[in-house]
Amino acid sequence: MKKNWFWGVVSVIFISWIGNTIYFESKQLxxxxxxxxxxxxxxxxxxxxxxxxxxxxxxxxxLDSLLVDGYTYSNERNxxxxxxxxxxxxxxxxxxxxxLKEALFTLSEDDIKRLHESIQTDNxxxxxxNGQVIPLKVDRxxxxxxxxxxxEFANMSGGSYNNTTERxxxxxxxxxxMNAFELPKAIQQNIxxxxxxxxxxxxxxxxxxxxxMQNWTDIDAPLYTDVNWPLQIEVGDTVGxxxxxxxxxxxxKPIALxxxxxxxxxxxxxxxxxxxxxxxxIFSQKQVNxxxxxxxxxxx
Amino acid sequence: MRNGFKQLFIGxxxxxxxxxxxxxxxxxFIGYIFIYNGIKQIAxxxxxxxxxxxxxxxxxxxxxxxxxxxxxxxxxQISWLTYYPTLLxxxxxxxxxxxxxxxREVAKLxxxxxxxxxxxxxxxxxxxxxxxxxxxxxxLMNVTMDVMLPASILLIFLYLIVEISFLVYxxxxxxxxxxxxxxxxxx
Numbered sequence: 503m504k505k506n507w508f509w510g511v512v513s514v515i516f517i518s519w520i521g522n523t524i525y526f527e528s529k530q531l532x533x534x535x536x537x538x539x540x541x542x543x544x545x546x547x548x549x550x551x552x553x554x555x556x557x558x559x560x561x562x563x564x565l566d567s568l569l570v571d572g573y574t575y576s577n578e579r580n581x582x583x584x585x586x587x588x589x590x591x592x593x594x595x596x597x598x599x600x601x602l603k604e605a606l607f608t609l610s611e612d613d614i615k616r617l618h619e620s621i622q623t624d625n626x627x628x629x630x631x632n633g634q635v636i637p638l639k640v641d642r643x644x645x646x647x648x649x650x651x652x653x654e655f656a657n658m659s660g661g662s663y664n665n666t667t668e669r670x671x672x673x674x675x676x677x678x679x680m681n682a683f684e685l686p687k688a689i690q691q692n693i694x695x696x697x698x699x700x701x702x703x704x705x706x707x708x709x710x711x712x713x714x715m716q717n718w719t720d721i722d723a724p725l726y727t728d729v730n731w732p733l734q735i736e737v738g739d740t741v742g743x744x745x746x747x748x749x750x751x752x753x754x755k756p757i758a759l760x761x762x763x764x765x766x767x768x769x770x771x772x773x774x775x776x777x778x779x780x781x782x783x784i785f786s787q788k789q790v791n792x793x794x795x796x797x798x799x800x801x802x
Numbered sequence: 803m804r805n806g807f808k809q810l811f812i813g814x815x816x817x818x819x820x821x822x823x824x825x826x827x828x829x830x831f832i833g834y835i836f837i838y839n840g841i842k843q844i845a846x847x848x849x850x851x852x853x854x855x856x857x858x859x860x861x862x863x864x865x866x867x868x869x870x871x872x873x874x875x876x877x878x879q880i881s882w883l884t885y886y887p888t889l890l891x892x893x894x895x896x897x898x899x900x901x902x903x904x905x906r907e908v909a910k911l912x913x914x915x916x917x918x919x920x921x922x923x924x925x926x927x928x929x930x931x932x933x934x935x936x937x938x939x940x941x942l943m944n945v946t947m948d949v950m951l952p953a954s955i956l957l958i959f960l961y962l963i964v965e966i967s968f969l970v971y972x973x974x975x976x977x978x979x980x981x982x983x984x985x986x987x988x989x
Contacts, residue, residue, distance in 0.1 A: 508899055511933050512892070518940040519888065526943045560881070560943075598946055 529599040530558050533634045534565070535797045537602075538641055538755045540689050544776075545645035550608045552579075553628075553640075554756055556600045556793060561632070562591055565605040568638065569627040570620045575613065577605040580631075597790045614645045641688045641755070652773040667718045668745040670777055673703075674735045678773060680765035682731035683743070689757055691748065692781065698723035698742040699735065718746040732765065747781045752792045757781035803847050803908075807976030809840030810901075811969060817866075817894070818965050822873040830866035830890075834859055841901065848908045855904065858897045866890060888939065895932045898968075902928075909975070917978055924971045931964040 537554040557563045568575045579592075593601035609617060620626050626638040685693060698713060698721070713721060721744050735741060748754075759779040767773050795801035816833030820826055838859035845852035869890065877883045902925040909917040935957045942950050 508929070511937075512896070515892070515933065515936045515940065518937055519885070522940045522944055523885075529944075560884075562879075596947055598944060 526599065529794060531556065531600070531794060531797055533636055533797075534563055534630055535793055536565070536628055536636070536638060536640070537793065538639075538753070539643070540641045540686070540692075540755060540757045540759065542642050542644045542646070542686070543758050543760050543778075544648035545611065545614055546648065548608050548610060549614060549645050550606060551643070551645075551758065552756070553605045553607070553638075554594070555603055555605065555628075556790060557603060559591075559596070559599055559601050563634075564603065564631045566629045566631045568607060569629055569635070570613075571616050571625065573613070573616060574629075575607050575609065578608060579604055579606040595785055597785075597787055600790055600794065602785055602790070609645075617643070618645075642686075646760075649774070649776065651775060652767075667747075668780065670743045670745075672741045672743070672775065674737065674739045674741065677737050677768040678735050678765050680731075680733045680735060680763060682729070683726050683761075683763050683777075685761065686759070689755075689759070691751060691753065692755065692757060693779065694718075694746045694748060695726040696721050696723040696744040696746070697726050697729050697733075698744070699733070700740040700742070701736070702738050703740040713742060718744065743777060745779055745781075747783060749783055749786075752789060754783045754785065754789055755781075756783060803844060803979040804976050804981065806840045806843030806847065807972055807979070809836045809843065811840075811972045811976065813837035813840055814965075814969055814972065818969065820874075826870050829870045831863045831870060834862040834866060837897070837901075838863070841904065844908055845904060848904075848911060850904055850907050852904060854900045855897065858893065858900060862890075862893050862897060865893060888936065891932070891936060895929070895936065898928060898932075905975070912978055914978075917975060920971065920974070924968060928964055928968055931960050935961060 534555050534557045537556065539553060541551050543549075543551075553565065555565050564580055565577050566580070567577060591601060592603070594604045595602040617626065621638075621643050624637060624639070626643075627635050628638050629635045683695065683697065685695070696718075713723075723742070723744065726743075733741075757779060758781075760776045761779060762774045763777055764772065764774045792801065813833045813836030816828045816836065817830050819828040820830075821828060838856065841852050841855045841859060844850075845855070868886070872883070874887075877886060902921065905921050906918065906925075909921045912918075938953060938957060942953060945953075
């Protein structure tokens, strides 16, 4: 009887190890997954961009470099552990079985040309430190020439004030008529935009600042799809654009976009204002599970 | 008898301490050879059977041999070796379980009842801590680090306490037996 309890406990431990190992193995990736991203921003002499990728937590694997048309571009965020500790890893977010990591690349103007040509033919490869090479597949990776902003607009403030909402407050210096603001199709489901128009404001008035600090749901302004376009804006008006990342959808992705908002000024001249949209999402365990299931072929 | 307990003590001490500089300076397999010798001496003097303990000790001498060359860092890097330390721990717990059966019988040879009581107490503590550790450890591969780290620290802390207590217990039991020769004559 005494021995029975002992062997019973040993059996439970054995079964527990087998069960946990099977569950653990069912969550492992055969190769790292580079997350979808949407990058469409102005280029400069040296243009930097980041890619996010997921690796198994128990393997020390980093994105080593991008291979573009025979050229190699190294990840500038490669991690060199202290004291040569081989199991130490650098990561952006931790999940139950995976790490979300970030790679940073800086390209010159010539490199960008090369990248453009290769990305159109799906010929960009990502090489990992364990020797695995996978094709880079993202929604968009585009760097366009920088265009100056038109003088009718004077930015007052911008930036992110919580994890999911960004704002851009624009003071209008000349009467203008603005066309409908549109987002690229690939990111329409990722972002909501509210547009607020304050009449006869003085630059720097507190009204805009107060609204700027409100939560997304508290901002009393129409969604950009509900606005009566074109939008007439007079001298001294202020426009607020509030961007909200829909972080509860499965296809959440990092976005870096300079989107043109076009219109005409009082003299009928076409004008544009480049609006910067940055989405640096915080991924949930559920979203990572969806990515892993897709990569393992368990979900389409 | 004293010498048998001394060998057990040295053996478990070697298994407990691991300082890896190129190789393990306190090799486990030598520890298990000491343990085997200790068991043999104690069982022979007390006229107890030790077949299971003999087989387990020999298995552990062989299985722990690679541990002499491999550091913990090296084991972590190789996926199929991940379960090696767990296998060693499980075999060791089974060995200790059978060892306690022998120690209980040996404790009964002493005139005072206190040796048997302390043996039983040590047995239940050792088994509770080591078996629950092994059970909890099986879940750690499927949790995030904020759960894994405190749980690991707690398990290591409990493991250290119970292993040191076990060594202290072996040393105390050894002292309860008379000097070498006299007990053997009595037995």
